[in-house]
Amino acid sequence: MIPYGRQAISEADIAAVVEVLRSDFITQGPQIDRFEQNLAAYCGAAYGVAVCNATAALHIACMALDVGPGKMVWTAANTFLASANCARYCGADVDFVDTDSDTYNMSVPALKAKLEQARAAGRKLPDVVIPVHFAGQSPDMKGIAALGAEYGFRIIEDASHAVGGDYLGGKIGNCRYSDMVVFSFHPVKILTTGEGGMVMCRTPELSKALRLLRSHGMTRVAEDLERKDEGPWYYEQALLGYNYRITDIQAALGNSQFSRIDEFVARRRELAARYDRLLQGLPLRTPLQHPDGKSAFHLYPIWIDEEAAGRSRRAVFDALRAAGIGVNVHYIPVYTQPDYRKLGFQAGLCPNAERYYAGAISLPMYAALSDSEQDTVVAAVRGALA
Structure with missing residues (x-):
């Protein structure tokens, strides 16, 4: 059987994972920081925050934009379940935008018409729109961003298919036309960490929020603690987060794959x-x-x-x-x-x-x-x- 997708694992990938297995760090360690920095630099993004999978990445990206009960998220109709489910995890409502008949991505004319109809009817406008880079090709992000500026919605790009792709002279993932961009490293994707994902973002505030959300909402950073003199063992839960962390083992594989x-x-x-x-x-x-x-x-x-x-x-x-x-x-x-x-x-x-x-x-x-x-x-x- 010739499969529709398959990972490409080299001897160098295997050696990179074995090296971590023999090191002092197999969960949280230096490979994660390196992976985040490598991909952020490659895409031209300010920050990358690695997590256990792209669904988790979408979830915390929504949370970082205060998606919750009473909020509305619109996404593409032609996508995997996670692009919509991430909003429902937060208690938000979801609606769908039709596709372009040529690219199968979110249609900007359909989005514009849906926005105009919602405004005219007095219906809830989206707080966040999640366009999807179907099959690896960018939607018309420039057009979507222009509508975001007009109608006041934030944008999360679900680029799970698109790491390494290009759009209007830049790498997909640079956040030029959005608040955040999500990548997937599932085995059938372009590069893999086994399971894994990353959120690219452009502000230190979003990066900080995402890092808290991926790890129980917990911090040990002295300047962020309310009780600063408790002791070197001390940590605080600043908000309700999740255990969405990626491991150093996975990040080592990601770094090796990234070289190709x-x-x-x-x-x-x-x-x-x-x-x-x-x-x-x-x-x-x-x-x-x-x-x-x-x-x-x-x-x-x-x-x-x-x-x-x-x-x-x-x-x-x-x-x-x-x-x-x-x-x-x-x-x-x-x-x-x-x-x-x-x-x-x-x-x-x-x-x-x-x-x-x-x-x-x-x-x-x-x-x-x-x-x-x-x-x-x-x-x-x-x-x-x-």
């Missing part, structure tokens, strides 16, 4: 360009690359034109799986899930997202995918559509 991030992204882009060429002429759509950026290509999603193909997406999917191609589908619109239907959401809310989902298949995409394996995938796609 540009190599990983370059290979993914090469594979995407090769898919584009090899799939020409088939009854499907390949992913559009918007000229404002360069995708990191966590995913390579195709869209099956069922009418032109004379076959359903399900038939093509099943044929590919039967041929040993581990395809997947990204994503089921979040609001169609049973738990969200209980909140009153119904099909038809975001027609573009639903239309995309009905034809979507993610083909194998990972840095270690060989040309010959990719040829096998393409031959299987041709066979499935025959």
